[in-house]
Amino acid sequence: MxxxxxxxxxxxxxxxxxxxxxxxxxxxxxxxxxxxxxxxxxxxxxxxxxxxxxxxxxxxxxxxxxxxxxxxxxxxIATRPVEDWRTRLRQAAVNDVYEVRTMIEVQAARLAALRRTDEDVAVLDAAMAARTAACTRSDEEFVDADIALHAAIVAAAHNPVLTALYADFMPALREGLISLVSLLDVRAEDRERGYAAHAALVGAVKDGDPDAAVHEVRTEIAHTLRTLNGR
Missing domain, CATH: 1.10.10.10 (Winged helix-like DNA-binding domain superfamily/Winged helix DNA-binding domain)
Known part of the structure; x- marks a missing residue:
């Protein structure tokens, strides 16, 4: 009826x-x-x-x-609405987002090492310095600085489609990272909050070493995935 x-x-x-x-x-x-x-x-x-x-x-x-x-x-023509890409990302599990993030950032790191310009290097240095300074600030400020650094690496790949795809990921990634950092109290476990790993990644991109850049980004994200799966 x-x-x-x-x-x-x-x-x-x-x-x-x-x-x-x-x-x-x-x-x-x-x-x-x-x-x-x-x-x-x-x-x-x-x-x-x-x-x-x-x-x-x-x-x-x-x-x-x-x-x-x-x-x-x-x-x-249908009784359930079609979810757009951003809606799916907002509803996705953090672990699922991270698995796809790995695919994007590995290729981005490789391309960035091959294509980075002097301007990109300056942006990376500034983003790395901002991330380091944010280590003692709020979780939200730290996560924003961390994502900005990774976004700078993606931008250095000079692929507009890759950059746009990463931009779509950023809101879901930010929300998941803030929850993760707060839940696991990363500051207590690592006061430098992954400084060495990120410095090595930036260094590999600046040195134009794609294999090293891929290794560093795989290692850094894999560590986070292990943390997610182990909690």
Missing amino acids: TSPLRPLRPSPLVEQAAQHLREQITGGQWPVGTRLPGETTLARELGVGRSTVREAVRALAGAGLVRARQGAGVFV
């Missing part, structure tokens, strides 16, 4: 309308293949304008729930 739609509160109307329509779909009231009521009908039942309904339906289409058919109307 279909549950009735109900009038909405004033704002934000588009988000509310999309949510109510989504509930009809995900709750099974409108199965796959169902044709949605027309804009006029939906607008009247939800107590909003047709333009609001149109935007809400567009949001459902973006989520992969509905599709418009020319001259036939809008039909339900």
Whole structure:
């Protein structure tokens, strides 16, 4: 039995309308293949304008729930929204993020060692100094400095796709690292917070030694993965 739609509160109307329509779909009231009521009908039942309904339906289409058919109307094509890349990353386990991070950073370190410029070297030196200075600061400040250093290495690879992919990883990586550092009290176990490993990585990139750069980044990330898996 279909549950009735109900009038909405004033704002934000588009988000509310999309949510109510989504509930009809995900709750099974409108199965796959169902044709949605027309804009006029939906607008009247939800107590909003047709333009609001149109935007809400567009949001459902973006989520992969509905599709418009020319001259036939809008039909339900799925009962679960398609998760975009950033949503999946936010929901992913830290361990899974780290495994993919390894794949990205290993190749980035190799390319950075081969392609780094004098400007990249200056950026790496500054990022390494900032990371060292952040060792005595808050966990959030330290993690931000650590990620900035790794991002500088990725940028030195001079591959815009790789750089953009790493940028997508950074929010999930930051959240996981802050939780990890706080949980494990890394400061007590290692007051330098991995200074030697990161200095060796930066040194390998600066020296133009791709094999050494790969070795250092593999070793550094593998250590973190072992820590994750052992706790």
